[in-house]
Amino acid sequence: MIYTDMVCPFCGCLCDDVVIETEGDRVVRVDNACTLGTHKLMTTRKDRLKGPxxxxxxxxxxxxxxxxxxxxxxxxxxxxxxxxxxxxxxxxxxxxxxxxxxxxxxxxxxxxxxxVCHGPSILAIQEVGHPGCTLGQVKNRADVIVYWGCNPTEAHPRHMSRYTTYADGFFLQNSFRERKLIVVDIRKTETASIADEFVQIKPGGDYAVFSALRAIVRGRGAVVPPTVAGVTKEQLEKIAEICKSAKFGAFFFGVGLTMAPGRYKNVRNAIELVDELNRHTKWTLTPLRGHxxxxxxxxxxxxxxxxxxxxxxxxxxxxxxxxxxxxxxxxxxxxxxxxxxxxxxxxxxxxxxxxxxxxxxxxxxxxxxxxxxxxxxxxxxxxxxxxxxxxxxxxxxxxxxxxxxxxxxxxxxxxxxxxxxxxxxxxxxxxx
Known part of the structure; x- marks a missing residue:
């Protein structure tokens, strides 16, 4: 039997275009799923208890x-x-x-x-709101993508191909060339290796970097020191300009932000940065959920x-x-x-x-x-x-x-x- 348009039960992407082929009660082939989703679907009978x-x-x-x-x-x-x-x-x-x-x-x-994951995100959203949108809007409109404190290439492998970097949208016919990708993390990840701009910050420096970016976007860049949490002022100004020049920007963040020192205050500062950017153009924010x-x-x-x-x-x-x-x-x-x-x-x-x-x-x-x-x-x-x-x-x-x-x-x-x-x-x- 071949089943089409199935939903992958692995991560928060819930990819709904998966094709599964079965023989009896075994899965013999999976198409359109990532490595992680395929493994879960292919090994569905492995190690299961037979009863209580x-x-x-x-x-x-x-x-x-x-x-x-x-x-x-x-x-x-x-x-x-x-x-x-x-x-x-x-x-x-x-x-x-x-x-x-x-x-x-x-x-x-x-x-x-x-x-123990995105609880701080919810606390921040309860304080200052959530400038969010659907992933379909991101796919069809976003020309600048920010991944902060997350590594979707390994944790959400199809996120970039379905919704961001590699996904052609209604208003972006050649997404890989038309989109700019910014990755912020404490180390160079697989996602960072394909970014147009990689910002490597010191552990625990997220709040300070957000504050510096907010000051620059607000036109108060003179108060920003030469380096902030290991990031030069020149790079911060470049990032701020890319974000302000976007037609539609999408900000994604993971537990690298919510579980870092500062917790929900980091997320609150991220939301307030998005609010500042919305004075110039259109930006949204989405937590990159796991389960x-x-x-x-x-x-x-x-x-x-x-x-x-x-x-x-x-x-x-x-x-x-x-x-x-x-x-x-x-x-x-x-x-x-x-x-x-x-x-x-x-x-x-x-x-x-x-x-x-x-x-x-x-x-x-x-x-x-x-x-x-x-x-x-x-x-x-x-x-x-x-x-x-x-x-x-x-x-x-x-x-x-x-x-x-x-x-x-x-x-x-x-x-x-x-x-x-x-x-x-x-x-x-x-x-x-």
Whole structure:
């Protein structure tokens, strides 16, 4: 079978022109996907658990039925005083919505991987707004592209070919020659090697460079010193002139900016630079999101609770205070006494102190395959993968919702089914 116009379930680009060929329940060929997306689609059956597993009481694992695992997960959450529901960035929006409802009923905390990647972006946007647009507008109009603190060539391999440097648009017939590419980073990356202008800054110098660029764009360049964070004033003036001369500019930034010293203040300064440039021409700004539906978690959480991540229901109302209600902080302070992890791998990313607490409390993982988090858990429930053997909704990095279609049936329940069944067990006790 050949399936066309499929959506790749890897990164926030959500490429929707993928062609997949299958033989039985195996993927034998993938066209139009990047190396990362192709690997995920081609190895969809590799390392998957055949069914739920639970601790056997002697430090090992034993097989369990879905009903037993679901009963255990519901019991753990019901027994907890302050359960944490974490992850949600690599699953369908339908499961995310059920997760929010369950967290509210339990009086727990629900958080997504946003809190350890683009959370600072959201904090900055809440302060000064978001001058954004769709990726289609960038493709068709942008003649100047800025990548700051990110390396799309390796992290989002088709971003440049679909939307920026190599993508011909309605108003740009020869994009590679008509567009200018500016890359700002602390080291020369694969993306920087093809840039028209590469600005190499010292680690932690982002805020100062933004401030200098804002001064130059504002006509106050006299206050800028000869070098700023390792960048000469001459190069900053050149960059500012390129940006002011653009017909339409698009600014993309990654975790190299959000996780650098300054955090959300860096992003705020970036947005204010875009605001300054909009006094001269048209500029937009877009966070280069990682997981394919991390933007969706922010959307779903926001339209259900009013807050994009780290939502605490312990007061019987939605409460949001990053630094207090974010998962890393809750685990580090040993506040939660149970954890449900959905479609995420905190074991590979969280600080050791957090993982030690995660291993000491009843933790349930919903994930198709064993991960670094598996040894920290007491139960793991395998599910289908959205975009492969499960359908669902995901939001692209520019906020556009896209329906992801399944093309295989491997017999696994979806995340929505499993979370829904756990939720039903919880409602039987809380709302009999």
């Amino acid at each position: 597993i639970m601790r056997d009481g002697a430090g090992g694992w034993r097989d369990a039925s879905y009903e037993e695992a679901i009963e255990y997960a519901a019991g753990v959450l019901l027994d907890a005083d302050r359960p944490l529901l974490y992850g949600w960035s690599s699953t369908q929006g339908e499961a995310q919505g059920l997760g929010v409802s369950m967290a509210e009923l339990l009086g727990g905390v629900i958080d997504s991987t946003t809190s 394919y539906n991390v933007y969706g978690s922010n959307e779903v959480f926001t339209w259900m609770t009013g807050y994009p991540y780290a939502v605490d229901f312990s007061r019987q109302i939605a409460f949001y205070n990053p630094g207090e209600t974010t998962s890393v902080d809750i685990l580090a302070r040993k506040e939660c006494d149970a954890c449900l992890i959905v479609a995420s791998d905190p074991g590979a990313h969280f600080p050791r102190k957090c993982l030690e607490h995660l291993a000491s409390i009843p933790t349930v993982l919903i994930d198709p395959a064993q991960t670094v988090t598996t040894p920290l858990c007491r139960c793991q429930i395998p599910t289908a993968v959205t975009g492969i053997d499960a359908s669902g909704t995901a939001y692209r990095m520019d906020g556009v919702p896209i329906h992801m279609k399944a093309f295989l049936d491997l017999g696994y329940p979806t995340d929505t089914e499993i979370v829904g069944r756990i939720f039903e067990k919880v409602k039987e006790v809380r709302h009999p």
